[in-house]
Amino acid sequence: MPTVEYGTWSYSGNKEPSTVMLAQGHPGYSDDNYRRRRNAIAMAATRYRPGDPIPEIDYNPDDDECWRQISDLLAERHNTFACREILQASARLQLPIDHVPQLRAVSQRLNEISGFGYVPAVGIVPVRQFYGSLADDTFNSTQYIRHLSQPLFSPEPDMVHEVIGHGSMLASKRFADMYRLVGRAVRRVTTSAAVEAISRFFWFTMECGLIRENGDPMVCGASLLSSYGELAQFRNATIRPMDPADMVSQDYDDKTYQPVLFCARSLDHFEDVVSKFLQDVDDEYPSKLNASWVI
């Protein structure tokens, strides 16, 4: 039977994948109903073609309860730890608190606010495609939600990450413009090392970025915004000033809380550093770094 596994896809000929492989230990591994929903969501994303309406997903009461619990907890932490720009943007986005939103509705709202929209993704999208599409105001998003047994944890980027995390950023015209610059930079470079440099920079800015407000580091990055646990822990990390060469040289593990984070002096400073790096980065950039990952 053709299968789709998180992070990789295996297709048989031109048939559609029909099974999402969840690893043993995945919170939804033993829940047949959950797995059926995951399979249906993967199938809908596989059948999606550009220009189609985003598929409507038949979330069930467990999914809605999971969303209600995690979105309530995250909102509380955002009030304490998210930067002002994110709080204002997420207020504009007006996500529901009692049920999983349809990605189509969030996409329409985002389009009105910043011109960005979502397209459905089966799972992890190849890096050039994922980043490059940002230049077209398009964000590839999964549509499944984590399992109700562990509402604070997801081994994969789910709707909580894509919508509460990235959606809150994309509802800010300033952050949305920075995402577009990421897309243009990836389309401009030709080497995989240059794409890796941009990907690392994206991690420490759009996923894990911090902005100082009234002396305190506040969160703007999607990975932190969607992690209830890490929102309470990130100030224990080593927090360094924003420095693209340092950020791009820094190794990271996206499965653990970050031991090193980078903080801008202000939103203006964050925007300046991001814009300058993404406008300047080219194929020669990685060879100028004295970084272990650059071959």
Ligand SMILES: [Fe+2]
């Ligand atoms: Fe992300």
